[in-house]
Amino acid sequence: MTALVREFNAFLRDQVNLNQTRVDTLQARVSSLDAFLADDSVLADLVADDVIPQGSFAHKTIIRPYTGNDFDADVLLPMDEQSGWAPKKYTVELQKALEASSRYAGRATLGKRCVTIDYADDFHIDVVPFVTRADGLTYITHRIDDEWIRQDPIALTSWIEDTARITNGHLIRVIRLVKYLRDRSSLNVASVVLTALLTGRVHSFAGVDDYKNVATTLVSLVENLNDYIGPMTTVPWVDDRIGQNLANRLTPSGFTNLQSQVNTWARKMRAALDAPADESLDLWREIFGHKFGTPSSSALVLAASAAPIETYEKREAPGEQFMERDHHIPVQLDRSVRFRLVGRMSSTQRAKGRYRPLNATGNHVPIGRSLSFTIEDCTVEPPYDVYWKVRNAGIEAVERNSLRGQITRGGGTRFESSLFPGNHWVQAWIVKNGVAVATDTQDVTITKR
The missing domain is CATH 2.60.40.10 (Immunoglobulins)
Structure with missing residues (x-):
């Protein structure tokens, strides 16, 4: 078994993960938006709490945008239910509040369920009104259909977070890697569907080595996913953790394509993991491309320049105890x-x-x-x-x-x-x-x- 721990860590850092500058920008803009909505907007009296990250932003599975694409953050805006407001009014009023400010004027666009704030670079924020109604349950709204949609993205995020701990955190890295492969294939599968399918394949009773590192976790989960969806003749039910189907956006042809692609990945990944060290790297490159195991140009420049500031996120800190x-x-x-x-x-x-x-x-x-x-x-x-x-x-x-x-x-x-x-x-x-x-x-x- 050849795990190539160093190569996987470098590939994630240099090719897959959203770089730190973009992460900092994302977090700063969400924080700024949160402060505006709660303190300075005309909706301030209706805002019930901080904005809540959801989707890939909350799950920490955002990856670098593929050529021609941008990256985004999805956030929920908790709002108090307003007597007499139709569901669509929450989104409409949110867009008006953003457009009324000098900071967001000309940037806020109405969507079906959200207001999208576009920035000058390859980035946008989708803001979704999130209302706890009189029945004590949480809902988002659909502007076009003017209806309430029962959702609890917090339950989904909590499930993914708790499950990731079983894998020593490697589940999140695996999801990023699979999304990287999806973007370079013919697959048309929403990130949340892939995320839920992979999360559901984690077993608390798995073997001690199944989640030992990124490579073993990747092979284990992709093989489990292949075993799960391979025999199916119809699109599976993918639970959103409150009994609703995330996969209702997955077409029969899209699912057949997913079955075929996962089967290919599972076979190739197993061969790469089990191969001798002198063969494994080439086999992983057949899956991820020639950039796997090859230092990026930015990494080479960094290595040749002055040492970066050590932030001690991955290394033992001075005075740290064990x-x-x-x-x-x-x-x-x-x-x-x-x-x-x-x-x-x-x-x-x-x-x-x-x-x-x-x-x-x-x-x-x-x-x-x-x-x-x-x-x-x-x-x-x-x-x-x-x-x-x-x-x-x-x-x-x-x-x-x-x-x-x-x-x-x-x-x-x-x-x-x-x-x-x-x-x-x-x-x-x-x-x-x-x-x-x-x-x-x-x-x-x-x-x-």
């Missing part, structure tokens, strides 16, 4: 026990102090929020100890000398605050009889103002 090395606690994870580390953030004052689970927003957190992290659904028999690590990363963390990374013993809940932007994370261990038997990690992406 359970075995620094606390002499052996880590022997027991697959028969588990727990969930659940992060929550305080909401806006308008939302009356309700705490929102981080995984419902793709782990995006504005600056200035209170955060709580709680051990939940723990199957380890007490008594046991809980150990915590909080790690910051990014340029501001370096400049503030606040990378952290120390490990401390504590209770079942930990409180923090979102003070500065960056990709941060919190990790917890359950220690039973002096051995760490379970661990979980909660990502925290603090966005710029």
Whole structure:
């Protein structure tokens, strides 16, 4: 088995992932839009909470746009239900509010379910009114049909986030890789359908090596997907987590094409993974193209220039501690026990102090929020100890000398605050009889103002 860990990481970084400049731009524009709608727009009194990332933005599966395409962020705008308003009025009034501002005038276009804000570069934001109605359920609206559409994208995002943890986070990388292949094929399958199909193929009882790295996770999930859809004679039901079908936009011919393509990928990927090291690279290039395993021109330029600022997102930080090395606690994870580390953030004052689970927003957190992290659904028999690590990363963390990374013993809940932007994370261990038997990690992406 040849995993080519270094090659996959480089390919994701240089060819697949949205580059950091675009990520920063996306987050800054969404934060700016959020502040405008809640504080300065004529709709401010109707806005119930922060905008909520959805789709690829929330799932962290956005990839670099293919030739001729742009990239986008989808966000939900929580709004209070208004007596006498028809469903279409929410979208119409949102577009009017944006057009009334000097910042968004001439950029806001009405869509069927959203208002699209176009920017000068290859980027746009789709803003979808999101209303909790008197029945306590959440809806979006369809402007053309003037009807309510029952949706709960938060449930879908939470499911993907929770499932990704089973794969050590590799599920998200696999989805990006499959979307990269889709964009270079004849497939016409929506990202959310691909995402749900692949997420549904993750098994908590999988073999210990199935999700060990990107390559093994990719082969495992694509083979499982092939086994699942290969025998089907009709388009499958793809659950949106509230009992509705995501695949209703997938045509019979489109599904047949997907079956054929997944079958080809599964066969070729298995051959590439099982090949000897001297053959594996060429086989992966037959799948991903000649850029796989080849340093990009930007990477070569970077290597030849002055060293970039180290943000310690992928490397051990100065002073960072580890359970075995620094606390002499052996880590022997027991697959028969588990727990969930659940992060929550305080909401806006308008939302009356309700705490929102981080995984419902793709782990995006504005600056200035209170955060709580709680051990939940723990199957380890007490008594046991809980150990915590909080790690910051990014340029501001370096400049503030606040990378952290120390490990401390504590209770079942930990409180923090979102003070500065960056990709941060919190990790917890359950220690039973002096051995760490379970661990979980909660990502925290603090966005710029």
